[in-house]
Amino acid sequence: MVAVSLVGVLTGGGLSGTAAATEAGARDGVDVTSAQAPKGTQAKQLEVAAKRVLHGMSLEEKVGQLFVTWVNGKTAEQADPKNQADFGVDTAAEAVRRYHLGGVIYFNNDSRDNFDDPGQVARLSNGLQAAALGSGARIPLQIGTDQEGGTVTRMGAPATEFPNSMAVAAGRDVSAGTQVGAVLGRELRAVGINQDYAPDADVNSNPANPVIGVRSFSGQPGLAGEFVSAEVHGYQEGPASKAVSATAKHFPGHGDAATDSHTGLPRIDRSEEQWRAIDLPPFLAAIAAGVDSIMSAHIQFPSLDPSGEPATLSKPIITGKLRGELGYDGVVITDSLEMQGVRELHRDAEIPVLALKAGVDQLLMPANLRLAIDSVLDAAKAGDLPMQRIDQSVLRVLKLKLKRGILTAPFTDPAQVGRSVGTPEHLAIARRIADRSITAIANDAGVLPLKQKPATTLVTGWGVAGTQTLAERLSAHGTKATALQTGQTPSDEVIAQAAVAAKNTDLVVVLTNNLGGFPRQNKLLQALMDTGNPVIAVAAQIPYDAGYDNPVPTWLATYGYFTPSLEALAKVVLGKKKPSGKLPVDVPAGADVHNVRYPFGHGLTW
Template identity: 55%
Template sequence: MSGTQATDTPKNGSSVAADRIPHGWITNRINRMTLEEKVGQLFVTYAYGATADTVDPRNQSAHGVDTAAELIDRYKLGGVIYFAWSDNLHDPQQIANLSNGLQQVAVEQRMHIPLLISTDQEHGIVTRVGAPATLFPGNMALGAGRSTDDARTAARISGAELRALGINQNFAPVADVNVNPENPVIGVRSFGENPQLTADLTAAQVAGYQERDGVAATAKHFPGHGDTDVDSHIGVPIINHSVDEWWELDAPPFQAAVGAGIDAIMTAHIVVPALDPAGDPATLSHPIMTGILRDELGYDGVVITDALTMQGVRDTYGDDQVPVLALKAGVDMLLMPPDIDLAYNAVLDAVRSGEISERRIDESVYRILRLKFQRGIFREPFVDARSIDDVVGTPEHRAEAQRITDATTTLITNDAGLLPLAADDDAGEVLVTGWGVSTTETLAEAIGRRGPATETFWTGGNPEQATIDDAVARAETADLVVVATMNARGSDGQQRLVKALLATGTPVVAVAVRDPYDIAYYPEAETYLATYSYTPGALEAVAKVIFGEAAPEGRLPVTIPVADNPGTVLYPYGHGLTYTSTD
């Protein structure tokens, strides 16, 4: 980028082997840093605004500054995280310019240290950067597809596109093993319930994200958030696995990530009594963060907390204690403290009082600077906004995303042999109904392109009886009904809607557009598909499967239990029907 200040760094590639890390160069830089500059490197937070200099009153209420630039300058931040709600993610040009502006502020400081710029681009239901960036299947869809090559390809392309926007760290992949169908916070964000499958796909994604010119991958949420029915955003999950169960179920994906050379691991705000009888959240647990992750798994990369705004880490200790305890546990970076000034000064006070040694701070700063060097961020902190269209959302990338998505749709029941349908102009009228305004519209458009006349009737997340009656009346005059459900477990209205549509006698294709477990709440459905997300690519893939353009290839990466008897299997892990495509 022309007209910017370069950082003083050895000239190496953007991915550096361990034996080429300039230890002396990093150590010398740390020795020249003030304590305040060192502590600043430990913090990652958000700022409101589409540019570095955008004045947004929400910055004052959140951080006591007017702009993102002021926030970086005041606290010498190690990183910034992007969200749509913080007005950071409009379009590729804006994102790239924001990234360049933030990096300009960082490298103009005394120590010229560029930022880690991160986001949560998990894909599927957690996608921060939308189209025109390429949108890939989420983890559980990739688990259904079973292909490590596809998982790596998705991560490689996504990483390259993020890097072109100036985002150099992705908080992905999710490495949690989702063994609990009632899990409210992980679910389809996980590759599945099988530890080995999850480990294989985690390692593949780490390799893909961290290919040359890619991003730092971040496996989450250590030590494993897959077996809980509590959301750590609002409560304190307790995982009651024994030590042996933890090593068997939860550990393998994180072991695989470490073996693949992952740059960062994110903590979970969960309590695992078998791993730490003191009952502290893992984020604040020295036995877990240091004893297990550092010592037993041998991980020496960056450890970052999950957001410190979450209730799971705030129930027992004050917001001034949490960052200090996390550092004492072995964490390196502190994500989104509720009050950054309070947290920053609490860490400074802890060092000045001797509660935390400056040497301990230096260890974390070393890991952070090493990561920035390994990813080539010191060498190239800026991006060329003129080259975005050559990387982001190219036709080749979109085609790969659709190919990968097509292989993930899972046909779970086809008892009446309804599928595949013949695509012709005389296919009659199809009613597309159920959850999601854009979901039903997008699915109807995909079906309509294949010949039938379509009617769209959105019923909402928990339809009332009058809405269900309206949907039934429309179904009775249609030739086919396609009904989308999303988390039917938590919606009595969605369950009643599907059962009422099935009772009309009109053929019904039920499509779960998030959790595959939905069929447990309407097991009488004879034709049922799982897509694992409601992205346009996933809905296009299901239309292809319905009309036989693509054979359903996905296999369940989880077990679907009977709704009122969780110990009984309705559909087993690995189940999936198929047929020969017409193409």
Template identity: 60%
Template sequence: METIRVRIRQAPGRTVVALLVAAVGAGLLGPLPATADPTTSHPATAPTAADPATTPGIGETIRRMSLEEKVGQLFTTYVYGSAADTADARNRQLYGVDTPADVVRRYHLGGVIHFAWSDNLRNPRQIAELNNGLQDAALSSGAKVPLLVSTDQEQGIVTRFGAPATDFPGSMALGAARTAEAARTAAAITGRELRAVGINQNFAPIADVNVNPANPVIGVRSFGADPALVSDLVAAQVEGFESGRPWQAVSATAKHFPGHGDTNVDSHTSLPVIGHTREQWEELDAPPFRAAVAAEVDSIMTAHIVMPALDDSGEPATLSPRVLTGLLREELGFDGVVVTDSLAMAGVRQRHSDAEIPVLALKAGADVLLMPWNLPTAVQGVLDAVRRGDLTEQRIDQSLRRILKMKLQRAITSHPYADVDALPQVIGIAEHREAAARIADETVTALRDDAGLLPLDRTPREVLVTGWGETTTRTLADAMRRRGSGATAMPTGATPTAAVIDRTVAAAGAHDLVVVLTNRMWDVANQPQQRRLVAALAATGKPVVAVAVRDPYDAGHAEEVGTWLTTYSYAPVSVEALARVLHGEVGPRGRLPVDIPDPARPGVSRYPFGHGLTW
């Protein structure tokens, strides 16, 4: 028997130390409980997770693993299919095996990541059963270590696990709400619902400070443009994701280090270069990551960006020892799990082969190698590097130790399976949906209402709901009809043609009020068409309410409209909150978490940080 110190987060910012007596057997801290079965509920007295990396159980597990099993544990990738043991031709094409479970067994994977496009996320029961089958594969072969199961549930515009899961407005909306408690609550609920279906690691929150309105990849995924605000909400979300009973929580992942907020280049398609000085980085980019480390975040994700002031080698941060080891490990003091952003992204694949990239990432200080372009090539590249002495097995063990420590701390080792029968008591329950609605009511921001159109009076009126988003316009029209308005949805898409604009203008003539929704109207690709639509509707003389349902920066591009709101999100919960604000059931309470620039006057804000009307 051995005595193990255990760290459990009990409340935001607080930890306690407990004692756990466990027997070390063939598995990690001993074999899994006999009740660890896909159909068995977790007992109320389930063991908690061990913490320190010096735990003898971790060392025992590492010693019994082959090199191939150790290397496999460092990789997380996607698998195709909705069931663990159902063949999908895409798995055969990519991995040389047929089923998701076969991929886990073949490569001794330490983790899988789920997406809708890989057919992993249909409904709660299917997701839970898929994850249970994948855990069966991991625990019955190879290293016999349960999987990290991850996804990007940032909420808002990046939501992988959809209805009936509880949806929240997203990060910039939470920045507009300005309360750490709202951010913490949203994360706690999201984390509990993810863990209920067997997802135990969330690649959130975003710790990037979005100071560039033209940022094509971060934008509303960020909490805002103020480092102090972003730091507060990042810390709150880390606490929310990781709080409570370990088997009901998920590992949070702050991303994208060292900071992806000031770029106009998408690292999915190219390699951004950020010209911040070291002093600017310390003032602007670093604080949210320092806050995440102070909040004891389990993992931090790298960015495929170059910041020459931090490393002038030209290597992206993901492959930079100066950034990952020098800054993140040594200066910020982070000894948790470093996860690369997807190694299939163009930002990391410009200078090196797919066999070299994972080796360089490990040399830089990364632990989890996410979604390599070619998994067999990447795995073989690491194995070859160890065998020729370019990487030591001790370096592999160092990353493996951190990963196993995280799995212990989140009770993944003692609770790898989802309780399928308990899903209706967790996923999208009334308590969670009510909390989401209350939070959404704090986020809608009114920027302008020159003519006093809002709130709408109680007289039923014919409203044309038009602009971006077939689902979004319909959702808003339905919500307005429930409140007595004769609302009609007429979506135009992101790039309405002249004929579509003409039809919409004609329809506006038959209505008393127009609500036009915009989405990334500031983007060069979308601005001309959406801009013409908004201008044409304003020219009809009909009252027009414009709503930016994603980036608030849209409001800087249509001065002729006298009423502007922004929701930062087109999630249904945000659209319903918008309807409540329009009809005066609640007042707009959000305040801008960014500056909205005036396109005609560089350096001048049309709507400044902190701006927001109410009634």
């Protein structure tokens, strides 16, 4: 097995050095990408080096570099029947070798789970990199995941968990965005992950957006752009061996969608002028910050391309706007090609070729990898997809891998993971950011601050984990708290049980999630208020809940339900911290988006 030596390719020596030597270099912190060279010089060096690598690749190896897919299993050599079903091989390592893959993506869900603990992930990454170096292409992998923070977190505790992006922006400290990117980047790179599909650069201008919401920093393009830029810098600054590639998503902007592109094809009916004013600024900020990669959206945007093609397959959007007008020459990757949004109008065999013709470089998670690769190979051999177009994308991928030290130092040291992942310093940063985020939206009855600490507290409403975690954190701060989870659609019987429990407690904290979509939560709120005991309602995900007509006069927003946010909430409720967050979005009066009840920037304190 061989690893790519940047020195070798720059001097015409081709590929040299052993995988063991490369791993040793990574452990010693060797940075061979000349990061201190002037940017123009470094760019030329990367171009020369990448072209030399490209020159020695076969068509099959080039096409493999354009694909990023999931793998099944928690070790590279673990036989998993899902790998046979998905790829026709037994192990993840065999899939990497057979298809000359450019990258893999890790998940932590029931069907695709690659995470146990950080040390295990590091060993998995090393095993897959060894497989890549043992393939015909001999080119290390981009290993990516979706680690946005909050709701979209793949590597959880003991790794550092951050609040959702909207919570980070509620604190109004732009440097916090840089800290989030730096911590997440260092922890991911420590386990061998060198690409994060973050930050979300969408402007959540539609309160009913079913898929973005608190993943967005803000409903205002200026604030969103500031935090996107800061987070990109956090991910990508520093030595190549410790930084990761950031990915701004989802171009040209998913924030006004009313449909989830996982299940349908959203249509955005903004004018081009509105797009430039609202959706574009955060992507411009990401490009100005030097973002390595941009992810396309599976959305129709008729003012940018009247053909009805989703943006992922749209040459006017990808080549015309992103490449031509905006001058972006980094890697463009699709959103998952398993999603219905991109499959609504075309067969799976057509999609990869159409995406490459549109100007995309990497194809993420095709539903049928073999079919997708064969379709690109067939199109290339038939002349339908020019070799120049393929080479252009492979060159961008190789330059990214060189820039981030992936070709020169692909391995990590599992024994050193604990020095970077979930450290006390990183956990303290997450706590400080969460403490700044809690937003007091309404306090009309003057319930807060509490006149005295409650002896007993009931935590009820939405979320098994959220209610239990909050009860634990409140108890840790001096009140005897119990959890009674009622869900998003509480039955009359469950509401009655919660009301009985509320009558026998000093304070009630009720978590809500999407009152507009699940209005039975309002019945719960009324029943709790009818007890006469003080009630604090908490928008535990989207802050828009506070804008709906409801009987509770006291509202806080956490923008998420992960532990740092709930710990910060407990401190605000019990008076250990004052709320200091400011709304990053307008909160309308219920579904009437033209009537703002709580404006952008609103936030009470005492």
